[in-house]
Amino acid sequence: MGDVAVVEASGLGHEYSTAGVTTRILGSLEFIVASGEFVCIVGPSGVGKTTLLRCLAGLLRPTFGSITVDGHPIARGNSALSLVFQDYGRSLLPWLTVLANVALPLKGTAPRAERRDRAVSALHEVGLGDVLENYPWQLSGGMQQRVAIARALVVEPRVILMDEPFASVDAQTREALEDLVLRIRNHGGMSVVLITHDIDEAIYLADRVIVLGGRPAEVRANIPIPFGRHREQLATKAEPEFAELRARVHQLIGAPDDGRRPAADQGNPRDEGARQ
């Protein structure tokens, strides 16, 4: 793992205005992602994880602060960053074959033969070398998400962003996809930023877990995960440290933050004392 920061967020904040009411979603986030690092961002649902990811992906201009990739401000369609969406069923284009879906980001930037070669090798990397001419909707959910991963790989990004990428596949497929993403990172050396609400998944995959919490969201903790590069579903999750980390992250996500608590919890203030 290099120490060079690839992604750098400083004072990153965002607010929405609807009907004259301004809601601050992201407070003032500070974090970096190092070269080759696997960072998982966790937090309770509704904390603003997706807003953060959309800012990182260049789909949303943050209201405050800045994000840079390799020192340059985020720009739309920056090929240093690529994105795997949560909903593969909607993010893959049903009118294009698997191969054409993966080659799409290269259109207009590389000659046809090169586009094809790069798309084929990205598909081989995710183990889908034999369904090039099929349509995505002919594949199972797990295979479709692998197509989406191949599409993210094809631009040879410095950072892959993933938004709850395995939320809608079954447990076995999910483990296979997790290991696939780890293997791709180890092999390709890119950084990965993965957003999830699943604490186990975050600890299993990450070199570092960033816990978001509060309203507006702040970085509550930066937790290094000491399992090294090679992980195994059963062995890694059986480590005593895994259980400790899980408990710690759990507490961070669940614990109220300096008096500011999720709206749903504000009913009974006396709860506070009872909890700790």
Next chain:
Amino acid sequence: MSSYVGRLTLELWLPVVLVALWWFASMNSTSAFFPPLRRIVQDTVDVWFIQGHISSDVLPSLTNLLFGYAIALTVGVALGLLLGLMPRLYDALEPELEFLRAVPAVAILPVAIIAIGLGDDMRITVIAFGSFWPILVNTVAGIRSTDPVVKDVATAFGLRPATRLFSVRLPSAAPQILAGARTALSIAVVLILVSEMSGAFRGLGNFVLAAQRNFAITDMWSGMIILGMLGYLVNIIFRVVESQILRWHPAYREGAKWVTSQ
């Protein structure tokens, strides 16, 4: 195979019954206006295929249809794309567009005759004008309803404008554009006839009208049979083209192979 036969039976039973009814009900007819179907069929073969009215009357009509429809498709889709991508422009032009759309295409016939004359270019213009509207309106609606996730994909991957347009927005709007194109096609077929009923010396519409005026009632009926067949044929061609363009669409996935192995 048997399901194919089944579908064919399902589609054809009613026409067969109706034709048989017509055949037997009119068998002994002596009315000048409702001649026996047998004579109409003989006359149809004679007039259209032996005397060659197919090439002298159907071909010109078809040519007008093709040109008019092609113009409507090209201009309708192009303008629809533009207006679909620029909602402000659409909003600014909407009252005028709605007004023009509400004018029945038949009503512009007198204007077209004065402005353009009695030639085929007038007929092509009328066909193009009438079939343009459903294509335009459906293209705008189709472009506007692109899935936001799909738009995010295009943005996040920084697709070039041309790629965005031709690989993303246009195919995503294709089902709706084709629905408009189908409506437009039936309007275009109607307009061939209407446009040929004034000042034309050939064409199907002129033939049917002239036959009726000359009390060549059997000829008139035969013209209508040819018209029906033409409309049906054009529709079949459209369906084949549509199912090719939309073979990815859930409505056309029937028979596609699913890959089940991981």
